[in-house]
Structures are given as structure tokens and as C-alpha cells.
Amino acid sequence: MTNTPAQTPRTMSPQWNEQGLIPVVTQDAETGEVLMLAWMNAAALEQTLASSEVIYWSRSRRELWRKGATSGNTQRLVEARLDCDGDTLLLRVHQEGGACHTGRRHCFFYAPRDGEWQQVAEE
Amino acid sequence: MTNTPAQTPRTMSPQWNEQGLIPVVTQDAETGEVLMLAWMNAAALEQTLASSEVIYWSRSRRELWRKGATSGNTQRLVEARLDCDGDTLLLRVHQEGGACHTGRRHCFFYAPRDGEWQQVAEE
Numbered sequence: 001m002t003n004t005p006a007q008t009p010r011t012m013s014p015q016w017n018e019q020g021l022i023p024v025v026t027q028d029a030e031t032g033e034v035l036m037l038a039w040m041n042a043a044a045l046e047q048t049l050a051s052s053e054v055i056y057w058s059r060s061r062r063e064l065w066r067k068g069a070t071s072g073n074t075q076r077l078v079e080a081r082l083d084c085d086g087d088t089l090l091l092r093v094h095q096e097g098g099a100c101h102t103g104r105r106h107c108f109f110y111a112p113r114d115g116e117w118q119q120v121a122e123e
Numbered sequence: 124m125t126n127t128p129a130q131t132p133r134t135m136s137p138q139w140n141e142q143g144l145i146p147v148v149t150q151d152a153e154t155g156e157v158l159m160l161a162w163m164n165a166a167a168l169e170q171t172l173a174s175s176e177v178i179y180w181s182r183s184r185r186e187l188w189r190k191g192a193t194s195g196n197t198q199r200l201v202e203a204r205l206d207c208d209g210d211t212l213l214l215r216v217h218q219e220g221g222a223c224h225t226g227r228r229h230c231f232f233y234a235p236r237d238g239e240w241q242q243v244a245e246e
Contacts, residue, residue: 007225008225008242009242010241010242011233011239011240011241011242012233012240012242013239013240014240023146023160025148025157025160027157032155032156033155034148034150034157034213036206036211037146037148037206037211049235079234080234080235081231081232081233081234082231082233082234082240083159083160083230083231083232083233084223084224084225084227084230084231084232084233085230086233086240088159088160088230088231090157090231100207101207102130102131102207104207107206107207107208107211108204108205108206108211108213109204109206109207110134110135110204110205110206110207110209111202111203111204111205112172112203116134116136117134117135117136117137117205117209118133118134119131119132119133119134119135
């Protein structure tokens with residue numbers, strides 16, 4: 001069933017999952033490349049919107065994680081969006097250096113080839 | 124700590140979460156717009172790769188969900204990618220009509236304005 005735009009609420013709130021987190025898609029504001037997916041809790045989102053320096057929640061380290069704090073590959077927030085049902089964020093950012101911990105521009109470098117996911121050359 | 128590309132594994136496997144799901148970022152292959160985020164289980168991914176018709180797992184209905192089955196707004200797979208740690212998929216698709224259930228091109232139409240997330244006009 002498709003609703004018309006007029007039927008959608010005027011405002012929306014982030015819908016945190018059972019761990020208090022929301023997935024965040026991060027896109028390069030200049031090139032349109034999807035750089036990575038990470039997670040935020042309420043504090044990470046609040047600090048990101050306040051400072052325009054992107055801060056995630058590290059699920060492995062269980063702590064706030066200012067992107068690029070050690071690598072210098074920071075993300076400056078250009079625009080933030082929340083989706084139609086409030087359970088995903090999209091950030092358009094200015095990315096310094098590579099977004100991926102491997103040094104690549106983005107994290108999505110495995111493609112299905114011959115029945116497995118193989119590394120592909122950087123575009 | 125940044126690794127060099129040579130230190131990353133040659134192949135990767137999807138890392139399913141505790142519900143057997145993986146988040147999927149879907150991007151318009153022609154415009155680069157991020158259209159939506161949804162979820163797949165192993166069957167959805169297998170059928171999507173086999174048929175090139177994008178099929179998700181509906182967490183609310185708890186069933187496989189062929190995108191556009193009722194609306195006609197189908198997604199034809201152009202390219203699939205898995206990320207560096209295997210826990211996110213990126214699909215580049217050819218999108219028929221709007222990707223959002225509201226009829227909009229994409230789902231990300233709330234932006235932070237005056238301390239709340241407000242609907243913004245379609246770009």
C-alpha cells in the first residue's frame with residue numbers, strides 16, 4: 001500500500017533498537033559514494049549534530065568513537081537525514097582520507113564472484 | 124590503527140546478526156541517491172543474487188518481501204557489495220518508481236530543524 005506524502009507525519013523521532021542504537025549510512029557529500037555503515041546511540045547523535053564532527057558508538061569497544069580520532073580520517077557533517085520510519089540515519093559528510101580502516105575510500109570492496117565474495121580493485 | 128589493503132582477507136562471508144539478518148543499504152545505480160535501508164536473511168540474499176530482483180526480509184511481517192511485489196516499484200540488482208568486516212551489504216539497483224512506501228524516490232526526508240526532525244521538500 002502506498003501512502004501519499006501528505007499522509008506522512010510532519011516530524012519523526014529516531015527509533016532506537018533494543019540496544020539503544022540506530023544504524024547510520026554515511027555517504028560522501030561530494031562524490032555520492034556510500035562510505036560505510038556504523039551505529040549511533042543518543043549521545044553520539046547529539047554530539048554529532050552539535051559539533052558537526054561525526055561520532056559513532058563502537059559496538060565492539062562499547063564506547064563513543066570520534067571517527068578519525070586516531071587515523072586523522074575525520075568526517076565533517078554536511079547534512080543529516082532520518083528515514084520515513086525513523087529507524088535509519090543517513091549522513092552526508094566531508095571525508096578526510098579514507099573512510100575504511102583498511103585505508104580505502106570506502107568499506108564496500110567485496111563482490112560476488114564465482115560463488116564467493118572476493119576483493120575487487122578500487123574503482 | 125590503519126591496515127594496508129594487502130593485510131585484508133581475499134574473501135569475506137556475510138556476518139549474520141543474532142537474528143540471522145544483515146543490514147542492506149540500497150543505492151540508485153544511476154543517480155547515486157541512497158534510497159533505503161532494509162534487511163536480508165540468507166534466503167533473501169541468495170534469491171536476490173540468483174534472480175537480480177531484490178528481495179528483503181520483512182522484520183515486521185517476518186517473511187520474504189520482494190520489493191515492489193504490490194506497488195510495482197521493483198528494484199533490479201546492478202551490483203552487490205559486502206563491506207570490510209562482512210556485516211553490511213550495499214546494493215546498487217535500478218529502481219522503478221519510488222523506493223519509499225510513501226511514494227517518494229527515497230526514504231530519507233526528515234532533517235534536523237529547530238530541535239526536531241522535520242519533513243523537508245523533495246530534492
